[in-house]
Amino acid sequence: MLTERDSQGTGLPAYCCAPEIGRIAKREYFMKPHHTAGGARLRITRWSWLLAALPLPALAVETLGEVTVQASKQAQIGIADSASEGTVTTTQLANRPLLRPAEVLETVPGLIVTQHSGDGKANQYFLRGFNLDHGSDFTTTVLGMPVNMVSHAHGQGYMDLNFLIPELVSGIQYRKGVYAVEDGDFSATGSARIDYQRALPVSFVDLGAGQNGYRRALGAASTPLGGLTFLGAVEASSNNGPWEQPEHLGRTNAVLRLSSGTANNGFSLSALAYEARWTATEHVPERAIASGEIGRYGALSPRDGGRTHRYSLSGDWATTGSQFGAETATKASVYVIDYGLNLFSSPSGFINGPQGDQHEQADRRTVWGGQASRSWFLGPRLFDSELILGGQLRRDDIGSVGLYDTVLRQRTNTVREDRIRQTATALYSALKTPWLPWLRTSLGIRYDRIQAEVTPLGGAFNMDNGGTASGSQTSPKLGLVLGPFGNTEFYANWGRGFHSNDARGATARTNPKDGMPVEAVPLMVRTRGSEAGVRTSLLPGWQSSLTLWQMELDSELVFIGDEGVTEPKGASRRHGLEWSNDVALGKGFHLDADLALSRARFKTPVNGGDRVPNAIPRTASLAVSYDEGGRWFGGLRLRYLGAYALEETGQEKSTPFWMANLKLGYRLDRQLQFSLDVLNLFGRKANDIEYWGGACTRNELNAGACGGGNGIDGRLLHPLEPRTVRLGMRISF
Template sequence: MKHRHTAGRTRLRLNRWSWLLAALPFQAMGAETLGEVTVQASKQALVGIADTASEGSVSAEQLANRPLLRPAEVLEAVPGLIVTQHSGDGKANQYFLRGFNLDHGSDFATSVLGMPVNMVSHAHGQGYMDLNFLIPELVSGIQYRKGVYAVEDGDFSATGSARIDYQRALPSNFVELGAGQNGYRRALGAASMPLGGLTFLGAVEASSNNGPWEQPEHLGRTNAVLRLSSGTARDGYSISALAYEARWTATEHVPERAIASGEIGRYGALSPKDGGSTHRYSLSGEWAASGSQFGVDTATQASVYVIDYGLNLFSSPSGFINGPQGDQHEQADRRTVWGGQASRSWFLGPRLLDSELVLGGQLRRDEIGSVGLYDTVLRQRTDTVREDRIRQTATALYTALKTPWLPWLRSTLGLRHDQIRAEVTPLAGVFNMDNGGSATGRQTSPKLGVAFGPFSGTEYYANWGRGFHSNDARGATARVNPKDGTPVDAVPLMVRTQGSEIGVRTTLLPGWQSTLAVWRMDLDSELVFVGDEGVTEPRGASRRHGLEWSNSVALGRGFLLDADLALSQARFKTPVNGGDRVPNAIPRTASVALSYDQGGPWSGGLRLRYLGAYDLEETGQEKSSPFWMANLRLGYRFDRRVQLTLDVLNLFDRKANDIEYWGGACTRNELNAGACGGGTGIDGRLIHPLEPRTVRLGLRIGF
């Protein structure tokens, strides 16, 4: 089984944006800004509104008292979704949901300000979803769905989707300074103000961190947001410019036996100079308006975007199998992504049962100037395995009809048609020049949903739908293995998925809202492009099913309790490598979060998260170790402008592993002893430990 990784050295570079960080609060002083007031339903309070039992929303208030180790952990507010890391913190996180090891995002579609985050035909893996550019304090809300039941969701949405939006105006302008153990430093300045009938929002963030690793991480991140807006997200427009850069040195996952033997410490690394650098610059615009057409009310939405993205990622996932210089390689990606989407809803009135008709279209173009895999030693290229240029275009048309047939019965009927075209041009690589060409994939995906109720605050749902995920274009045009020239079979550009779900949403007691969903998902193939080797690895068709129970309880006096439980089973339909278990599919997760904020001096949040043992290989004989962990946040407001926060991450200092794999690797001592298995490595448990208990302080000063 193959795995993917990252790493790199970093210096914190403040000069480029430090002037703006310093200027933001002074620009805002004396300007009275009326913050936008947005009323959002909680993730369960959707009776009579939702189309499924497993959709919901998360508000900024729900995120405010949630302690975070990494920016992408805001997605853990989605019930059942787990965010981990197996390498440096400049690399995209590892995600798990509904019995899927989503790797770095392959089957969960995420957008920020209307822009897609998942990257197609990416150097490190299909669907690569790097959310490290998020600024959690700016998030106004997260709208999430699970399953393949919404016509608006296309590629990468087999398990679901999340739409993350930023605020248009801040309740108050502020500067926030943070410091903690292991060289953690963070500075954030954010301000909004009226500007010629519009609202301007600006934010600048700079942070650095070494982590607990024996090889310091030297993580340096710089981040900036500029936004002009008018009106609201439902009736108005916005223009947003984002800029993000990061550099880091990574400690990869390592063989557990290397720690047990004392060759390295628990937080030690096998290889120096793993890590990388990345950037993401974007410009986007969103517009929405209500009106009338043909005598009926309408709602129209449109958005456009352009993204400049780059990554250089240096990794040594197998250690020293190939010799004393190590197995480091570089994965490099340079691309421009542009596209947009538009939709219109017609509310047809009582003569047509108050139905809603939706029509929409989407376009995405990836201009990948260079995507490559290179052998390296200490970040210096020694050989080109493959380098390609890719042009990939995805288009979609969709429609949905939502009809309330009776006061207690409504339905949603949807149809979506997707087409993907890709052209791959080999640029370098001895054997890779025989690859390349064009590939096309098409699919029409029907969707059906029925809701019964509400009956005394309870509603029932049944949903079915088809969807897909795309494969890497290089796998769809492959003829030979780029490493050795052996023949390989090309794979389809699109792989069909099919899901079904039944569920209930109810108010058990006043203030206690609960949802229960039972689901099933079938995939025609588990094909994965393995960026470490430049090839597509077939893993067979699979079936998953499970149960999710999610609860939100308002306890009164500012206390809110969220409790979620997710159970799943993932199996190959035909045995693979002697078994039918899908590796790294987590069968049990649970979380309990208690928050308090009554608007007085004190606030806080405590979150406990459980990961059950999961199969590491197909026979199920090797399993990970289950564990609980807890994070704590305490806040104290000296007045309405000054607040101090204390985060204690991994509160009880659990000695567990963020991620575990099973695979071949070789340490330096094993290489010197001639015990590396004839070039294949030694199979065993590969781990990346949880970071130990970490304390961070934050001071926010409002203006």
């Protein structure tokens, strides 16, 4: 019997001869799997994923012997539309040591996840020469729901993944660039679609404890329920971190999911609830640590931090059928999200006086929407082409989004407060055609329209701001694949995309802090990208891809939540190279190694230089995991961040560093296992992130050294957390 590994790691029968599906599976390619019985060559159809998912009856087929396909982020030959897309499975996540939930995205080659404040706040992300800030040019969905927030209090595209439960993730589908018609706003560097499992292999309770007050409890179970499957999970965690001012992070998380069938032929209903509170240690001036005014893990100001919540309800449905004589696959999903954030920050310290520069950014909104698509498989008369039509709708009803001056979390002044109604709609279509066994193309087009209405609610200099803004764009996408030639394919892709600007910047007339006139910015900013790449299986079990890419942005405009304004940065150009490797070493060992090089420049010099600040030019990672299903399992991951420019001239740069994380596990029996995580294994004394900017410490204020109201320019940093040990225990039922 031929078996495939699905995203949950369970063996599914793959039937190739069902008469009602046979017409779909006309397009065939050859792919050498990681392991084949007797060296047999496995024949994979373009739609084998669909066949494996369908609940078809057992049919009489020739017995080939058992073949196990280990799906990997590079096993895409004959399937992928570009060299820089892939799938991450639960196997690759299971033995990966994680400091924060969002670090599951570091399985995307070249993507870096850091933090510059408290762990209840959205992380910082870096990819392809972009400082993505909190997510401005990389879009992520979880269970079909968008995570990036438009016109957000802290920054455009704010992407808080702290509600994620890594143990429930069934897989991550990622794409780089602007070449997929399904990807719209915030996808200049790429996208990730994260899904949860519908059923767990076993129910379990995870208990964890570690240094600095780290505690975590997770219970998860699934069970059949009247022909359906019910999954539930509850998580609670706390952590103080290494900070002199304890973080007091408290997180609660819950998931309820009811499902039937599979993601390709079934439905699910999911309810998620997440809340968090924390005290933050913001980035601080390096000179404050060097002078001894504060310790390495000290804070300039007390009572920074915040609270947030995210409650959501979503549903998805998928089915296969026929229409107009063609086989079809249809998918649809809907969602509603209740989101809120109160974030208190003092990034500049004491520029404005002894009470400090703390401000609050508050956001209250409801997000609802959905998407639907249908694929027609047109058969041999039309070269076995696939035609895709789809549409998307998103509505953000932001009841209140504001910026306030505060002292110890008490509001003293309203800088600006607004109500925003923002609607995004999109229609897209694609045609994918295998003209010859070694030649296939994809042609796509996407139309997006965004409409926004901003109503000022408060702020002495803000009441003239507001109004309506709109924008639209048509984005063509082109793709060409040559191969497979043996175990190798060549790819070429080109496309247009966009990212949106904050609606307040698109309707602005005055600076809300001082009333000075400002110029409104476009609601949508165009991006253009292209890449060429190759994907190959060099040796049995070794999948490798190499990609050359380039990207142009019409503007680097960024909404600065700390100021309540949009900061113009000008047009930019980036290019780079990515090399990604995925190797099954046998006997339970697995290795993945990635290298990413990039160059980011402004087209016109800014502030005396053309460097794009915080654009990391070099990253690398190496991860080794072991799990043969016996008593021992584990993983080791090394990550490298190269030096990057802190300001436009490039004279000030960050310090490059390596770091390593380790996970070791032992199964006492089928019901009980233990694990040890050592984060920052070698105790590297480096910085999670570095900036260049103005700030003022309390001692500098008292010495009268902060004149001019701009503070003292210098290096701002948030230190890497020191070596941290965490113990875990899992009880399975």
